[in-house]
Amino acid sequence: MTTFVLIPGAACDSWHWHLLAAELRARGRDVVSVDLPCDDDAAGLDEYADAVVAAVAGRGQGQGRGRGRLMLVAHSFAGFTAPLVCARVPVDLLVLLAAMVPLPGEAPVDWWAATRHPDEQIRRAGRAAQHAGADTAGEPVPESAVPGSAADPFFQDLPPELAAEAAVRWRRQSETPASRPWPMAAWPAVATRFLLCRQDRLFPAPFLRTVVTERLGAAPDEMEGGHFPMLSRPAELADRLERYSRTAAG
Incomplete structure (x- = not known):
């Protein structure tokens, strides 16, 4: 049986996966939804990978392929973490979901400029929203970072109550992992699929098509939805992951 290991992006945790996790479990699937030490300033990408490995081991996985197949599903910033996990435990498939794709030696903070992200306003809004749980009292929040606003880059396709709760659930995100170079010398030798969302405002589809083609050497798969399809389209996303x-397996 495949175990679906759900790795959250920056400032997020297992709650942001809860609708997809419930959908997969209702279908009889095994799910590990990971919480990362994102508010720990001593934790970098290696510690994030340690947290994923520990979560997998806690479910009886990670000791060998005979104990089950592993599919990592890495959202957004978790594109920097998941490949490190592939170097530590046997992984059958890595799925990058609206994710960042790193190059060797590239620090996440430099990724935006290196990939020629097209919209500085969206980048600023994304940083503001992702640090909503940080010590930013008194700092203005741009209109585009307000959940439910017309320019919300994260939750624009969620029902208003769910969008508001998702924003409240932002955790404090330490800058430590973003400041350190990605430590791998090459992409891991693991089958990799990339799934982008056509209405994603943080990572627009034309931008991600170019990034994925240039950095992974393959065209991404595509689905409808914004940056958080696990909340907006959990059943459709579960269908994709099962396929x-x-x-x-075939």
Whole structure:
């Protein structure tokens, strides 16, 4: 049986996966939804990978392929973490969901400029929203970072109550992991799929098509939705992941 390991992006935790996790479990699937030490200034990408490995081991996985197949699903900033996990435990498939794709030696803070992200306003809004749980009292929040606003880059396709709760659930995100170079010398030798969302405002589809093609050497798969399809379209996303699992097993 495949175990779906759900790795959150910056300032997020297992709650942001809860609708997808419930959908997969209702189908009889095994799910590990990971919480990362994102508010710990001593924790970098290696410690994030340690947290994923520990969560997998806690579910009886990670000791060998005979104990189950692993599919990592890495959202957004977790694109920097998931490949490190692939170097530590046997992984059958890595799925990058609206994710950042790093190059060797590239620090996440430099990724935006290196990939030629097209919209500085969206980048500023994203940083403000992701640090909503940090010590930023008194700092103005741009209109584009307000959940439910017309320019919300994260939750624009969620019902208003769910969008508001998702924003409240932002955790404090330490800058430590973003400031350190990605430590891998090359992309891991693991089957990798990339799934982008066509209405994603943080990572627009044309931008991600170029990034994925240049950095992974393959065209991404695509679905409808914004940056958080696990909240806006959990059933459709579960269908996609199950198809990936069957393909990998075949």
